[in-house]
Amino acid sequence: MIPRTLHVIWVGDESKRPDNCIATWRRHNPDWELRVWGNEELGSYGWVNAEHMRAMAGRELNGVADLMRWEILYNEGGFVVDADSICRRPLEPWLFEGEAMACWENELKRPGLIAAGYVASKPQNPFFGQMILDLQKTPRVDDRMAWQSVGPLFLTECHRTHRYTGLTIWPSHFFIPRHFSGLTYDGGGLVFADQEWGSTLGKYDHLHEKKIA
Structure with a gap:
């Protein structure tokens, strides 16, 4: 079972x-535990x-956050969300009925690419354990862009290579209705x-200064 813990x-x-963005997750999901991982945890975990x-x-x-993300998911379980995300409505229990979930980055702009910013899992999930081991065996991860070596592309390639069938992948508009390219979901x-x-x-x-409704 995926723990009701939000990790940022x-x-x-x-x-x-x-913190203005992070607070929206607490406000809309008061029944979830919220844990913020920072410099102290980076140095001591x-x-x-x-x-x-x-x-x-x-x-x-x-890229550091992505590397931390996979180990948090494996060791703690729960739902890791990007610090620059803004929660708009309470999370529904049915999102987390499986053993792991994520969403597409954008089905039109980047078809087939799994986003790394919204990933949930039960603790000790062998798939995320394997991702950690794959990274451990990789000589370098800082020789290319982080989204390629440790982020979305790495997640997508691991999903395909290891043929992991336990990952529910939700539509991008659930969590990323506006792509960085400007393409915006306008459905219902x-x-x-x-x-x-x-x-x-x-x-x-300047994001921490933004007023969020």
């Missing part, structure tokens, strides 16, 4: 942590891929969150 990761300059995290810290902090389906694309669009310097 923020490493780097804590003065710019988007005992990560399997700590060396990769140190290397990636010199390139992209969002459920929208649980908005994605601000803080790293991709360079919003993190």
Whole structure:
């Protein structure tokens, strides 16, 4: 069973942590535990891929968060959401009835690519354990963009390579109704969150100051 725990990761300059965004998850989901993982946890948790995290810290902090994400999912279970996401409505129990879930990044702009920003799992899921081992065996992860080496593309390739059938993949509009390319969902389906694309669009310097309705 997927624990009702929301995990948010923020490493780097804590003065710019988007607490305004994080608070929306607590407000809409008061029955969920919310855990924020930061610099202290990065330095003390005992990560399997700590060396990769140190290397990636010199390139992209969002890549460090991705590396942490997979180990949090394996060790703790729950639902890891991006720090630059804004919850718009309470999460429904049926989203988490399986052993793991994620969503597509965008079916039109990036067909077949699984987003890394909204992933949930039961603890000790062998698939995420295998992802951690695959990374451990990889000589370097900071030699290319983080979305390729440790993020969405890595998740998608692992899903295909290991033929993992326990992952429920929801439509992108559930959590990413607006793609960074500008393509925006305008249908009548459920929208649980908005994605601000803080790293991709360079919003993190000011996102924590944004007024959120």
